[in-house]
Every structure is written in structure tokens, then in C-alpha cells.
Ligand SMILES: Nc1ncnc2c1ncn2[C@@H]1O[C@H](COP(=O)(O)OP(=O)(O)OP(=O)(O)O)[C@@H](O)[C@H]1O
């Protein structure tokens with residue numbers, strides 16, 4: 001067990017180093033202007049602006065963000081932005097998981113609900129994020145309840161949940177329907193109602209289906225948050241930071257990569273958090289094929 | 292036999308399945324049978340003759356198309372709601388996320404029995420099936436025979452007066468099977484429950500049953516009922532002449548459903 005864990009960590013490190021090595025190797029070998037066929041670039045440029053050295057990216061993290069006297073050191077600014085985005089993504093994930101579960105329960109309970117709702121669930125994912133962002137923002141600002149004020153970060157969380165609910169709804173429905181007839185017959189023989197059957201049979205049986213969906217939902221929530229920050233125009237997170245730093249790319253190419261590291265960090269953290277949750281549900285995952 | 296003493300009465304029951312393409316399958320036709328309290332009755336017959344269907348009707352898992360079934364004088368629905376029967380299927384059907392003990396306690400838990408009483412009962416049953424040491428194991432850590440024993444213990448958890456068992460030993464090897472049969476006999480003697488037992492094995496039916504009900508397919512119906520009044524059921528019975536006589540009787544009833552030529556149809560044991 002322990003050696004297997006150590007081995008998988010080792011391979012993870014090897015993988016990261018491998019990518020870094022490939023990056024530097026390509027940069028060293030390929031021509032500066034990349035490879036073009038006619039006017040189409042088929043292999044990217046390798047200039048320091050397009051592909052800064054790995055060590056430049058890393059050392060850049062320990063310099064201040066700007067030349068201003070009171071500027072934070074770059075890694076700290078990235079970390080703060082990452083924490084901000086992770087918070088919103090987490091909220092979006094929770095909202096998405098709740099609404100996905102509720103939809104799945106609805107569809108499991110009533111067959112007509114399944115045929116009425118499932119097509120819309122699938123269709124919802126074909127609407128591009130860029131299109132719904134302004135809509136969510138506009139609807140949100142129309143909400144006035146007492147002193148409640150719709151904020152931009154709420155729009156971002158809603159959009160993140162919009163991407164997160166889909167895998168949960170689809171997989172939870174499959175999981176809730178997964179118990180074989182022998183099991184549902186048994187519960188019927190026990191004169192157990194829908195609720196008892198749900199709690200003692202369907203929900204536990206759906207955990208193996210839910211785990212990958214929760215991971216996917218986490219990844220979706222992160223991507224949704226970063227993209228929605230850009231399209232809503234919410235500052236403070238990684239999304240805006242990527243755009244802002246990209247504007248300085250020609251003068252400070254290594255800096256562009258800092259928020260991307262931040263985004264990767266959020267992705268890893270969220271996946272780790274879901275994996276942690278999965279360990280708590282270990283006993284419901286017997287017989288699950290390890291992913 | 293008075294109606295109150297019967298565990299199950301089945302009168303003129305029909306079952307027709309309507310298939311999705313509009314076809315009809317006549318699974319049971321005019322089936323009548325009475326099972327006395329404490330009696331062990333086996334259903335035997337070729338595949339597709341409606342044994343499982345009949346058991347599912349008694350368990351109120353499917354509705355009958357015609358006729359009447361009562362369980363301890365009640366409708367099947369009432370009997371199910373009153374938990375008058377325990378049930379075990381061919382597949383053990385244990386919940387993989389529950390330990391052996393928790394699987395046995397499942398019906399008790401669903402019916403709100405408190406934790407102490409549950410533990411008491413599961414301790415009893417674990418001892419009965421000889422799996423005390425496996426109480427905290429999960430089903431994936433058990434052999435097929437052990438799982439089946441757990442399923443049987445679960446069906447007995449609420450001390451039902453009626454047990455419905457659909458080929459519970461179907462997936463077991465001959466050795467384990469005979470062992471389980473001995474255990475089932477012992478369990479039934481202890482609890483005094485009536486049993487409806489579906490099987491494909493003639494020796495199994497003969498060894499376990501007070502009466503063997505022989506069925507034939509298309510449409511499913513009862514062709515013969517063979518009485519076996521053995522004085523005792525133990526390992527010796529398997530070598531006994533009376534046992535072989537019973538096996539022969541059931542076999543000829545099974546094969547000679549239409550032509551009654553080979554001797555008096557199984558009535559010699561009556
Ligand atoms: N849900 C169903 N829908 C349609 N037909 C069914 C259904 N269940 C059973 N049947 C049909 O009813 C007949 C009796 O089936 P049943 O399962 O009771 O047979 P069986 O005696 O238990 O057979 P086996 O020994 O193979 O288990 C079969 O012809 C089968 O095709």
C-alpha cells in the first residue's frame with residue numbers, strides 16, 4: 001500500500017520533470033521562428049517571449065509584481081488570486097453538486113421527469129459560457145431582496161455551478177438507478193418506502209458513480225470560475241490576472257506564466273479535496289474499479 | 292385443513308405477462324395449493340414453468356392476473372406490509388457496503404428495531420450459520436456459500452412464520468449444498484417456519500420437503516404433488532431406501548407428466 005503510494009508520487013514528479021525537460025529540449029532544438037508550412041505555423045516559436053526558460057518563470061515568481069515600491073512579491077499575489085478563485089469555485093462546486101443531485105433525484109423518482117428534464121440537462125451544456133455570462137449578470141442585478149445586493153462574484157459562482165452540475169446530474173441518475181432488481185425487490189418485500197430505499201440502497205449504491213463525477217465537477221467549476229471571471233469582469237482572481245499579465249507579455253514574458261501556475265495549483269487542490277472526500281466514503285466504494 | 296392454520300392458500304391463480312411487443316406469456320394457469328403452517332413445500336419443474344413467478348406472487352412482488360392468494364388469512368399485500376414472510380433469492384443479494392452483521396440486521400433496521408435488540412438477534416443468527424468470526428467482514432471477503440448463508444440468516448432475521456426461497460443453493464457446489472441443506476433443516480426445525488422452496492434438484496427437494504410440488508410449463512401448472520413423510524431428516528436419510536423411493540417418485544412425476552404409464556404416479560408415499 002505504502003510503496004504503491006510512494007511510487008505514484010514518484011511517477012507524478014517524474015511526469016512534471018519530463019514536461020519541463022521536453023519544454024527546454026524543444027526550445028533548444030527547434031528554430032526560433034518555429035516551423036511553418038506556407039504561411040501556417042505548425043510548430044510554435046521558441047523565442048524567449050513565446051517560450052521563456054523554465055528557470056526564468058520560477059525566478060520571476062520571487063520578484064515583485066511591478067516596479068512600484070509597494071508591490072507584492074509575485075508568488076504571493078498569485079497565491080492570493082488563486083485562493084480567491086478557489087473560494088468561488090468551491091462555492092460553485094457545492095451549488096452544482098446540490099442542484100445536480102436534486103435533478104437526479106427528481107428524474108429517478110418520476111420517469112416523466114426524466115424524459116422531460118434530461119434533454120434540457122444535456123442541451124444546457126451546449127450553450128457556450130461566453131453567452132450565458134452576461135445573462136447571469138443581468139438577471140442577478142435584477143434581484144433586490146431587502147438590503148441584498150447581487151455581486152459579480154455571485155454571477156461567477158453561478159456560472160461555475162452551471163458547468164459543475166452536469167456530470168453530477170448524469171452520473172447520480174445512473175448511480176441511483178444502478179441497484180439490480182433483486183435489491184429493489186428485497187426492499188419492496190421489506191415494505192420500505194421510497195425514502196428508506198433511497199437512503200439505504202440507492203444513495204449508497206450511487207457513490208461509486210458519483211466519485212468520478214465529483215472530480216469532473218471540480219475541474220469544471222475551476223475552469224468555469226476562471227473563464228467567467230474574465231467574461232464577467234471580476235477582478236481579484238486568477239482569470240483576470242491571466243488577462244492582465246498577458247498584456248505585459250512582450251516586456252515580461254515569464255510573468256505571464258505565473259497565474260497559469262496558479263490555475264494549475266487550484267486544479268490540483270480541488271482534485272485533492274475531492275479525493276479526500278472520497279476516502280471518507282471508502283466503504284461505499286467496495287468493488288469499484290480504481291480509476 | 293382449516294383456513295386459519297394454513298400459512299399460504301393459493302386458489303385458481305392465473306398469471307399472464309404482457310410483453311412489450313403486445314404478446315402474452317401465460318406463466319401460470321389455474322394453480323391451487325395450500326401450505327400448512329410449519330410445512331416445507333418444494334416447487335420443482337423444468338425451466339420456465341412458473342416457479343419463480345408463483346413465489347413472487349405470494350411475496351406480492353408481482354400481482355396475480357386471476358385467482359386468490361392469502362398468507363396467514365390476509366391478502367398478500369397486507370402480509371408483506373406485516374412482514375409475515377422472509378425471502379431469499381438465487382443470488383445472495385447482499386449489500387456490498389454493509390458488513391455481514393449489518394446485512395443480517397438490514398430488515399430489522401428498516402423496521403426500526405433498536406440497536407441492542409438488533410445486535411442480540413444478529414449474534415444469534417451468526418452463531419446459527421456459523422459465521423461469528425466473519426461478523427465484521429464485507430461480502431466481497433466471503434465465499435459463495437458463506438454469502439448464501441448470510442442471505443438466509445437475513446431472511447430469518449424477523450423470525451417470519453413463512454420463508455420464501457428461490458433456488459437459494461443454485462450457485463453452490465454439491466458439497467456446500469448438502470451442508471447448507473442440513474443447516475436449513477436444522478433452522479426450520481428450530482423456528483417452525485413454513486417454507487416454499489424453489490429448486491431444480493430432485494434430491495434436494497426430496498431431502499428437504501414434506502411435500503414436493505411438480506410443475507410443467509406452457510402454461511405453468513401443477514401436475515403432481517408428492518407427499519414424503521420421513522420420520523427424521525439427517526445425513527442417514529440420504530442413504531435411506533425411502534429417500535431413493537422419493538427421488539424416483541419425483542423423477543417419474545417430472546418426466547411422465549403426460550403419460551402416466553410408469554407406475555402409480557408418485558402416490559406410493561402418500
Ligand atoms: N417479467 C416478465 N415478463 C414477461 N414474461 C415473464 C416475466 N417473468 C417471467 N416471465 C415468463 O413466465 C414464465 C415463467 O417464468 P419463471 O421465471 O416463473 O420460470 P421458472 O420456473 O422460475 O424458471 P427457472 O427454473 O428457469 O427459474 C417464463 O415463460 C417466462 O418467460
Ligand SMILES: [Mg+2]
Nearest residue numbers: 342343344457
Ligand atoms: Mg426461477
